[in-house]
Each structure stands twice: as structure tokens, then as C-alpha cells.
Amino acid sequence: MESFIKMYQKQSIDYSSCEKAPNMLILFNKYRNVIIKNIETVSQYTQTIELLILQFKLNLILKLKENFLNEIEIRRELQKSxxxxxxxxxxxxxxxxxxxxxxxxxxxxxxxxxxxxxxxxxxxxxxxxxxxxxxxxxxxxxxxxxxxxxxxxxxxxxxxxxxxxxxxxxxxxxxxxxxxxxxxxxxxxxxxxxxxxxxxxxxxxxxxxxxxxxxxxxxxxxxxxxxxxxxxxxxxxxxxxxxxxxxINISRNSMPLDKIKLQSIRTIQEIENDIKEADSEIKVISFQGIDPKNFNKCTNKIKEFDKFLSDNGSEIKIDKNVGELKGIFKAYQKFEIIVDELESIINKFLVEVNLKASFRLLLSKDNQKFIIQLNFIRNNKESIDFNELTTPEKIFFVIILYISFELQIDKHNIIFSNLIIPVEFNKAGSIFRTIRKIIPIFEKEKNFGKFNLIFIFSNLEMKKEVKNLKIIKIQ
CATH class of the missing domain: 1.10.287 (Helix Hairpins)
Known part of the structure; x- marks a missing residue:
């Protein structure tokens, strides 16, 4: 992304507003770290709450077991009648x-x-x-x-x-x-x-x-x-x-009947099953170190969580510098618009060779920089990358990429030379075929009428003249 922005900035000051666009990555990593720290905070909070729940659940089950024991005694007493x-x-x-x-x-x-x-x-x-x-x-x-x-x-x-x-x-x-x-x-x-x-x-x-x-x-x-x-x-x-x-004639001092509804007095087997289930739950909770009479573990966990909040307070809060955020987002949006405009211009030429280009803005694997991924679609169905293009297609794209860039920055005299492209793409046949395809586009596109195309070729033989192209030979 940085190289892309510098390329535009060298040509025009109008693109200086994109300079802050890469800061979106800094902002992204900053907020990601805040989110990670918040997840850790929520995790500690959850552990604290779970510990408190276990503490209260254990005391509740013990109380229920006490009621079950009273109920079974009442049932045994009542069965005598x-x-x-x-x-x-x-x-x-x-x-x-x-x-x-x-x-x-x-x-x-x-x-x-x-x-x-x-x-x-x-x-x-x-x-x-x-x-x-x-x-x-x-x-x-x-x-x-x-x-x-x-x-x-x-x-x-x-x-x-x-x-x-x-x-x-x-x-x-x-x-x-x-x-x-x-x-x-x-x-x-x-x-x-x-x-x-x-x-x-x-x-x-x-x-x-x-x-x-x-x-x-x-x-x-x-x-x-x-x-x-x-x-x-x-x-x-x-x-x-x-x-x-x-x-019923049972001493209410020893048997709290007022706490047990007669409707709920079940068989001894049913009550014993509930007691066994309560004992099983008590065993599971006690195995985690919960003592019904000692709340120290809960108290220490709460203190530990409180200290964590005090030590990491600044790391779990999002800095709301609205002015800075607006500047970064505007720069990033401006950059996206530039890329979309370039893609649109390029595709006006690529349609001549049944190709369509697509620029995607992605994060690198280490999340340290933005990268621009270029993909193509051939014949509206086959998805390929640049290396899978044929050599003539590669040469066509390299030339129209340069010309599209010049069009986008509104350069009225667009000068292209075979000397500015890599040696492996310096093939006369493909270069001249490309020129033959793009000149008619300039003639039919209203917005391209104000631009002049100037081609400078070195050591390339033109076997067949290009229509509407004025040739000047320099010895």
C-alpha cells in the first residue's frame, strides 16, 4: 500500500490526503489488542462469577439435603400409622x-x-x-x-x-x-x-x-x-x-413440618434418591476446593480480579480521539476510491482481451502491512492470477496499467516507451497488437478524448502500420 501511495504522491499533491491510510493498520492492531485484553478481562470476570455461583450452590444443596433428611424422618414416622x-x-x-x-x-x-x-x-x-x-x-x-x-x-x-x-x-x-x-x-x-x-x-x-x-x-x-x-x-x-x-402428632421442635408441604412428602425411595443426588453434587463441588463455611477463596478471587482491573485499566479502554479517527478513515476511504477508479479504467481496456481485473486490499499474514492482491477473471468464469496469464496477456496488462495510471492522474500527454517495461515483455508483436486494440478505445470513450498518446519505441520493428498512429522515425 505504501508504495502505491508514494507512486501517486510523486505525480500530484492531490493524493497527499492518502498518506494516513496505512495508519488504519496501526489502528486495527491497537483495537485488536484492546479486544484481546477485554476478552481476558471477561474471562477472569466469568471465573469469579462461576466461583461465587459454586459457593452459593454448595450451600443451597446442603440446605436442601437437610430438608430431605427431615422429610425422610417424617415419612418414616408417618408410615407407622x-x-x-x-x-x-x-x-x-x-x-x-x-x-x-x-x-x-x-x-x-x-x-x-x-x-x-x-x-x-x-x-x-x-x-x-x-x-x-x-x-x-x-x-x-x-x-x-x-x-x-x-x-x-x-x-x-x-x-x-x-x-x-x-x-x-x-x-x-x-x-x-x-x-x-x-x-x-x-x-x-x-x-x-x-x-x-x-x-x-x-x-x-x-x-x-x-x-x-x-x-x-x-x-x-x-x-x-x-x-x-x-x-x-x-x-x-x-x-x-x-x-x-x-x-400428625410429631413434635414440631424436632420435625419442622411447617417447612415441608404434605403434598411433597414422597416415598422413602424417592427421598433417598434425592439425597444421593445431593451428595453427588456436593462431592463434585467440594472437589474444586469449595468450603461451605469458608468464603476466603471467593474473597481472594474478587481481590485478584479487582487488582487486574486496576493494573490493566488503560489497556482495556478504547482511546476515542475522534479527530484522528476521522482523518485515518477518510484517508483509507480515499485510497479505496483511488484503487477502485484505477480498476475501473483498466477493465475498460481488458474487455478487449476477455479479461477483467480485480484489486483486493488484504492484510499480510503477520498483520503488519496492507497488500494489494491482483486477480483476473477470463471469459467471465475462470479465476486466475497474473502468473497464469499468457505472455501476450501479460504484455497487454503491463501497458494498459501504465496508461490507466496516467489517465487517472489526468496527464494530458501520455508517453509510453518499451524501455520502461521489463525485458521479458519487450516483444514487438504483442506490444503493437496491444496498441492496435487500445487506440479505438480512446476514440470511442468520451472522457479519453482530451488525452494524447505518445509512444517511443527503441529497437522494435513495426512490420505493419497501426491505424490512426502517426509515426516519426528518429535516426
């Missing part, structure tokens, strides 16, 4: 029934509300159509009323004077009463046609509604039945719990 056992079994069955019915309700709800919304939409549509018909019927009656009124007036007035209608009908004041009657009759017919159309739609909608309603009613019956079953189960559970509470 056969009367309670029967009631407890019934309570469990009711709870199971409640869970099953709630699941059924959950499965049914989506379809039920979907069908109910469809029914509601049918009703809304039918009501809307009915109101439209009523409105149009009233309007039609007004038309006929006005017709009758005009007719009566005409019968009593032999001079056939114009009649002013009492309603707000929009008529030309110059119309005769006969013309107004015909206009009202036309509107009445149009209104009747609209009524017929709406009635037809109403009938079709009504038919669909009647066909759909039985299905919805089935869903509604099932939905209401499950709701009633759930309410009945909840009522029975509430009544049974009240009876069981009266039968």
Missing part, C-alpha cells in the same frame, strides 16, 4: 392424576386456542359483512327515496326545473332531473351488485363456519372437561391435606 398410609397413598394418586391432567391440558391448549381464534375470526368476519350489507341496503334505500322524490317533483313541475337533493350526493349542478334519476338508478344497481357480492361471501364464510364449529366444540368440551378434572383434583388434595395435618 396405617390410617395415614392409606390417606398418603390416596394423596400420591391424586397428585399423579393432577400431573397427568396438567400435561394433557398442556398438549391440548395450543390446538384449542388455535381453533378458538379461528372461530372468533369467523364471527368477526361474519359480523363485519353483515354490517356492510346493512349499510349498503340503507344507502340503496336512500337512492330510491331520492328517485321517488325527484319523480314527484317532476310530476308537479312542467318546466322540468332542476331539483336540489337533500342528501350529500355529489352531482354536477348542470344535470337535469332525468339525468339525476338515471345516475341514482345506476348507483342503486352498483350498490345492489356490491350487496350481492358481500352476501355471496357471507354465505361461503357462514358455510365454512358451520363446517368448522363441530370440531371446535369437540376441542372445547375436552378442554373444559380437563379443567374441571384438574380443579376437582386440587380440591380433593386440599381437603385431604387438611385431614392429614390433624392426624
Amino acid at each position: 396405617s390410617d395415614f398410609t392409606a390417606s398418603s397413598d390416596l394423596l400420591n394418586k391424586l397428585n399423579e392424576s393432577l400431573v397427568i391432567n396438567k400435561k394433557k391440558l398442556e398438549y391440548l391448549e395450543e390446538d384449542y386456542f388455535k381453533h378458538r381464534n379461528q372461530i372468533d375470526q369467523f364471527k368477526i368476519t361474519l359480523d363485519s359483512l353483515r354490517l356492510k350489507v346493512e349499510k349498503l341496503t340503507k344507502q340503496k334505500k336512500e337512492y330510491f327515496s331520492n328517485i321517488n322524490k325527484i319523480t314527484r317533483e317532476m310530476g308537479g313541475n312542467s318546466n322540468n326545473q332542476e331539483h336540489k337533493l337533500e342528501d350529500n350526493l355529489d352531482f354536477d349542478e348542470n344535470l337535469t332531473n332525468s339525468q339525476r334519476i338515471r345516475a341514482l338508478q345506476k348507483r342503486a344497481r352498483e350498490t345492489q351488485n356490491e350487496i350481492n357480492r358481500i352476501n355471496s361471501r357471507f354465505s361461503k364464510t357462514k358455510l365454512k363456519y358451520e363446517e368448522f364449529r363441530p370440531l371446535f366444540e369437540t376441542y372445547e368440551q375436552d378442554y373444559q372437561r380437563i379443567i374441571e378434572m384438574i380443579e376437582l383434583d386440587e380440591k380433593k388434595i386440599s381437603e385431604l391435606e387438611s385431614k392429614l395435618e390433624l392426624k
Whole structure:
């Protein structure tokens, strides 16, 4: 990129604004380092939060285990009473029934509300159509009323004077009463046609509604039945719990029954499974060095994170020098525009040899500099690089690259010599073929008309003259 910019700056001061474009890379690396440091900060923050979560989770699980142990003691005590056992079994069955019915309700709800919304939409549509018909019927009656009124007036007035209608009908004041009657009759017919159309739609909608309603009613019956079953189960559970509470005779000092709902008192096996699961989680958390009674590890981690923020505060903040940023971005955008313009000019010539060039601005592998990658497309499909071009294509491109650059910097006299291109491209046949192809482009491109092409050839024999090229031989 730097070489490219210097090449333009040597030719014109207009390109000095591009000088800051390479600073985009410095800016990029600077912000990348800030992002990396922020990622490290977030990582440390996450570790601190995770440690706190583990600490609180361990204490929560220990408390749950304590409740499980109390629950299992209550269950063992209650099992001594056969009367309670029967009631407890019934309570469990009711709870199971409640869970099953709630699941059924959950499965049914989506379809039920979907069908109910469809029914509601049918009703809304039918009501809307009915109101439209009523409105149009009233309007039609007004038309006929006005017709009758005009007719009566005409019968009593032999001079056939114009009649002013009492309603707000929009008529030309110059119309005769006969013309107004015909206009009202036309509107009445149009209104009747609209009524017929709406009635037809109403009938079709009504038919669909009647066909759909039985299905919805089935869903509604099932939905209401499950709701009633759930309410009945909840009522029975509430009544049974009240009876069981009266039968329990355990010291509340040793057994905190007020913290355990009777509905949640399960079988001993279920409670023991929960205790085993709690022990397993406690073991996993404790293995990470978490002590339920010692918060030192959490405290130290928080202090460590606080120190990290203090030491790296400047490295995790983005410097917002708006003026500098604007200057760099403007320079970079200016450079992109220059490259795009050069590419556009080059492609005006390359189309003659079925090629299209593409300049891409890329970062080097070490992210230390910008590089310009040049690629070509042959015949609108084959992607190739410069080394894959044929020798005549390479010579053509080298020449039009130079000329395109001169055109872009607005140099009116463009001087090209075979002495400025590499020796391996100094082939007379390809050079003169190139010139023959590009001269017609200058003739047909309006923007190229003001430029003069001057070719200086050394030690090249022109076997065939080039059209529209004036030749001066210097001995």
C-alpha cells in the first residue's frame, strides 16, 4: 500500500490526503489488542462469577439435603400409622392424576386456542359483512327515496326545473332531473351488485363456519372437561391435606413440618434418591476446593480480579480521539476510491482481451502491512492470477496499467516507451497488437478524448502500420 501511495504522491499533491491510510493498520492492531485484553478481562470476570455461583450452590444443596433428611424422618414416622398410609397413598394418586391432567391440558391448549381464534375470526368476519350489507341496503334505500322524490317533483313541475337533493350526493349542478334519476338508478344497481357480492361471501364464510364449529366444540368440551378434572383434583388434595395435618402428632421442635408441604412428602425411595443426588453434587463441588463455611477463596478471587482491573485499566479502554479517527478513515476511504477508479479504467481496456481485473486490499499474514492482491477473471468464469496469464496477456496488462495510471492522474500527454517495461515483455508483436486494440478505445470513450498518446519505441520493428498512429522515425 505504501508504495502505491508514494507512486501517486510523486505525480500530484492531490493524493497527499492518502498518506494516513496505512495508519488504519496501526489502528486495527491497537483495537485488536484492546479486544484481546477485554476478552481476558471477561474471562477472569466469568471465573469469579462461576466461583461465587459454586459457593452459593454448595450451600443451597446442603440446605436442601437437610430438608430431605427431615422429610425422610417424617415419612418414616408417618408410615407407622396405617390410617395415614392409606390417606398418603390416596394423596400420591391424586397428585399423579393432577400431573397427568396438567400435561394433557398442556398438549391440548395450543390446538384449542388455535381453533378458538379461528372461530372468533369467523364471527368477526361474519359480523363485519353483515354490517356492510346493512349499510349498503340503507344507502340503496336512500337512492330510491331520492328517485321517488325527484319523480314527484317532476310530476308537479312542467318546466322540468332542476331539483336540489337533500342528501350529500355529489352531482354536477348542470344535470337535469332525468339525468339525476338515471345516475341514482345506476348507483342503486352498483350498490345492489356490491350487496350481492358481500352476501355471496357471507354465505361461503357462514358455510365454512358451520363446517368448522363441530370440531371446535369437540376441542372445547375436552378442554373444559380437563379443567374441571384438574380443579376437582386440587380440591380433593386440599381437603385431604387438611385431614392429614390433624392426624400428625410429631413434635414440631424436632420435625419442622411447617417447612415441608404434605403434598411433597414422597416415598422413602424417592427421598433417598434425592439425597444421593445431593451428595453427588456436593462431592463434585467440594472437589474444586469449595468450603461451605469458608468464603476466603471467593474473597481472594474478587481481590485478584479487582487488582487486574486496576493494573490493566488503560489497556482495556478504547482511546476515542475522534479527530484522528476521522482523518485515518477518510484517508483509507480515499485510497479505496483511488484503487477502485484505477480498476475501473483498466477493465475498460481488458474487455478487449476477455479479461477483467480485480484489486483486493488484504492484510499480510503477520498483520503488519496492507497488500494489494491482483486477480483476473477470463471469459467471465475462470479465476486466475497474473502468473497464469499468457505472455501476450501479460504484455497487454503491463501497458494498459501504465496508461490507466496516467489517465487517472489526468496527464494530458501520455508517453509510453518499451524501455520502461521489463525485458521479458519487450516483444514487438504483442506490444503493437496491444496498441492496435487500445487506440479505438480512446476514440470511442468520451472522457479519453482530451488525452494524447505518445509512444517511443527503441529497437522494435513495426512490420505493419497501426491505424490512426502517426509515426516519426528518429535516426
